[in-house]
Amino acid sequence: MSEYNYTLLALLVFFLPLLGFLVTILLGKKFSKIYLFEVAIITIVLILSIVIGFFKLGFQVDERIISQFTWIDLKSAGTPYTSFIIELGIVLDNISVIMLFVVSLVSTLVHYFSIAYMKGDPRFNRYFAYLGLFTFSMMGIVLTHNFLMMYIFWELVGVSSYLLIGFWYEKDSASDAAKKAFLANRVGDLGMLAGLLILFTTYHTFTIDNVFGQIALGVLPFNSEFWLTIMGVLLFCGAIGKSAQLPLHVWLPDAMEGPTPVSALIHAATMVAAGVYLVTRIFPLFTGDALLFIAVVGALSALIPATIALTQNDIKKVLAYSTISQLGYMIMALGIGSYFYGYFHLITHAFFKAGLFLAAGSVIHAMHHEQDIQNMGGLRKKLPITYATFLVFCLAISGVPLTSGFLSKDGILAGALAFGSLTGHYLITVVGFTVAMLTAFYMFRLLILTFHGKPKDKHAYDHAHESPALMTVPLIILAVLSFFAFYSFNPTTAEKGWVFEKWIQTPESVVPESARYSFMVPESEIRDRKIIHSETYTKTVHDAHIPAVILSLLLSGFGILVAFTIYYWKKISADKIANSLKPLYKFSLNKWYFDELYDKTFIAFTMFLSKILNWFDAKIIDGVVNGAASVTRGFSKISGGFDTIVIDGFVNFSAFFSGLVGIVLRKMQTGKVQVYIVLLIFSIVILIFYFSR
Amino acid sequence: MMEVGLQHFLVVSAILFSLGIFGVVTRKNAVMVLMGIELILNAANINFIAFAKYGNFGFDGQLIALFVIVLAAAEAAIALAIVLNIYKNFATVNVDEINKLKE
Amino acid sequence: MNLYDFIFYFFAALTIVSAFFVVTTKNIIYAAFNLLLTFFGVAGIYVLLGADFLAIVQLIIYVGGILILMLFGVMLTNKITNVQIKTEASFVIPASIGVGLFAGVLIAILLKTEWRNSPADIPISTLVPIGKLLMEEWAFVFILLGVLLLIALIGAASIARKE
């Protein structure tokens, strides 16, 4: 396919969800079935993105297809700079094409799932409209080739997330959670905005490629590598907010107040992955220090939520913390320079985590909106398909061989091991392996408490039944996608798979070599586009692979074993452990007191500030406003008089006139198309004769 | 009589077109109207292909004709479905008797 | 008059005469079968114009698809037992005058205009160039048409379905 066709298809994929949103939201009140339009649109979008992916990845792997146009050209406005152009455009390269597929697939499955899950909701159509809006904004983030559109769609994603979390706004908890998510994201976005300001004042362009090009030429903000680092970290702040990294992770668990399919789509598979996607997009501009910062943030976000997830009892909360932890993994992988595995984990995680949430949705649906796992148990027999798929997802997220999670997680751990041995930051390695164990433990705790053992709530258990096919089929599709075969022929490593070999290459860093990680500088004699790591690094990663596999298998096996010992065979009492480690247990159960901390510090300060501002508002601003209002009232009286006499008279006359004409013309409208055609033919003939003279 | 060239084909298509319009205008049965439309589309196709050959425009004319055929197929399917539905509701397919909207 | 001309006049006559019957006959079934001849004649004209693939497509889609669909439409909308397939015509006189004038004007214009006339060398089979164009330059239209056809299919099925 030619570039032109790619562009057209990509634009369709981009704007069709917007059309779906507009139609569904505008006609939602009139037609109760209009949501089917949105579902149809999203299915078409999925088909088109498969088409794009097929042609791009099958035939034009090495091309980057960029189509852009100049939106604003400030050179003509007389600014002193030589170039001051803001371009808008889209880019289709391998990572965006794959992401396009992931987003549209998960979105489509969630649409279909929601038809069954949300059945009977009074605002059914509006829900689908919001899903369309979200898909549109996510497509924007994926396809954009510049920071400006990235920021715009970043905010749009935030809005649609806000709308969906607070979808059941009658519940106070839901509307509070929506506000919290919005505000927490604002904090991160503030950092991103600051980063963008630095970037724009330095480079006078938003186009990502141009920025990279200028950095490679040695143009640095304020001429110092330090500010480049700061700029990178500030841009990364956006990712901290959106991907719910520490310390802004507090919004994600609360966001579980939204409908469960929404959690699957937004808060597991796609939107929270936007942060990771941002980091992969702008990976080349991070200096070594910035990357180290990213790695540390990622490692902390992987560890702390994992410890919290150990003790939570709400099925969705556990999954939410697990999501933060896995996102931390990806961020950490990118931070330690393991670019491919960070992105790869994003894909695999998108599928199995979306699956986990949908399966949880299926359980919740079956249990009539009961979310506490202490009241579940024994559901295995009642929900066989949900159980089987849930098991597959658990195996995948724990990194058991033959699953996709194994491939990606192992790559990350091997990278972490290599990173530790090359730079001495062994703490990150240790965190990586610890989290692998914790993950296996809490996922299997969740699985066992939900599906095994004796039912605790007899009544709910008796009424539980397997969900309809609209809900189970998406689960099965996602479960199938959680196996290794879709990513690599070899079940032990992704390195020989097509994804790694052909599709995704680590982009070369553009920052000055002195500012990079030492191992990210290729040897001078072999400067090839494809070789961007030093030889030592490649060798170390290769050597680290086998120990990492063994160690991670041992650790996750241990985690699973412990989970079984405690919750399945009940050899050790969970309460006893909790009692003996009471402070730690309390700490974890209360989520490390993050919310309370923020309450006492930031929120208290903000409340104080707002009280002062309130006083200012009421006394001074209002006085000015009231004065202005009375002036306006006087003026409007005069103009009202003019209106009734002059304007109205004119309007009435024209209405009378058109009525007169209408009475005459109505005689000609017989309502038969054929009469019109005869008239048309006659008039065409007359016109031809008239003009031929 | 001159050798067959572009204008012969154009005249054939013009006549076919006029006949199609005549069919659309005079027939009362909806299926017959549809047939008239098919004649019009065929006339247009002849023009496309004739110009593609005699104007030496490459194969784009043939492709457009191909797309027209595809659209005609879609149109016929939808139109006949509508005709069947009309028949179910009004028990007639005469286009001038279906004038509920007029009232 | 060489063979090419002879074949052209044959197909042109077939097309126009049968099309004339299509629009004038009172019997829908006759009209439909005359339409078959028209399509056949048009396919012949396509072959003469060097568009063999289109001729085949014309046969497959029009004769094998659309015409059969129309026959089904006729047979299903007239109760099978009573052969009441005669239909009346309306506005015959104004329509004949209008269409006659229109055709005259149209033909006059077509004959008077100086068209660009440089006949192309069309290869024996147009299949390969058409296929290449479809997959490269027109790929977008091609995919959209596929989607459109799918939508039309589903739409037709859901319109005609019994509630």
Next chain:
Amino acid sequence: MIFEFFADLLGSQILSAIIIAALPLVFIILYVLLANWLERKVSAHMQDRLGPMRVGWHGWLQPIADMIKILQKEDIVAKDADRKLFSAAPVLVFVGCYAAFAAIPFSSAFVGADLELGLLYILAVSSIVVAGILMAGWASNNKYALIGAVRSAAQIISYEIPTVFIILCIIIVSGTLNLTTLSEQQSGTFLNWYILGGDVEGWKKFALIPFMFIGFIVMYISSVAESNRTPFDLPEAESELVAGYHTEYSGMKFAMYLFAEYANMFVVSALVVAMFLGGYQSPFGYVGDLINVPWLIPIEQFFWFTVKGLFFVFVQMWLRWTLPRLRVDQLMALCWKYLIPIAFVNLLIISFLMIL
């Protein structure tokens, strides 16, 4: 090839064109006589009967006797039938089948029209048959005939879809629609037949074999359905519809339907043979090559093609006396729920294999 031969011999292109057009007619007549006799014999032997035994040795002259009888019959047209269409319908049906013979490559020297679009051409002209059948059903003014015709049309159109999918598979593998080229690509031994992966190189050849088999089976099933033979003979199901769309026909018009049906059986078998089983190519090699007599080769090829074609005609007869008739809903379910998805997935897999 054969066109040049006759043109040289007679010195006239028009004459030789007419002769070539007539040759398949000769073939059809001989073949129908043989097939008619074969059908009776096969059915008889399958039911442990003897079949016609009186006229000639084992009744081999029976079809000729029948032909003479049928020529003598009165040509009845029912009072309320639509005369014009009633007479035109059998012609249209026969023309559809006969036109298909133009593109069938009997041997490398004997192919009526060596069309680039041969495969599609055969599909296109066989759609004329559908119109003819509908015409017959309508013109008879008989409920049974009309129901039979409508069923037949629906059946033929539905089963055209899997056929087209399988043809697409073959196009993807071979890269041509020309039946002669298709046969030439399968020259050599039977290992080069497309059912065994054709002339594709390397491991793909072996990977293709199962899918080619599936394609072959689907193609054969749908072609049997397209020629309205048992178990898909709903349109002329004797026990339900008397004789379907040709209930009202008699005499020569009936004979034309008979001819058309048998000709159609051979056309679909020939299509399957040309696509999957090497066309006119010999499975082992040619005697002509062995004893160095080049003019023998086309004759051998004609022999092989006829034998393969007749074998599949025989299989159709075999099926007729082995399988019970399907119900209408089963027929449609078989097509839309099984054959089309299978053919489609087959197409996807084959195209994937070919781009790898």
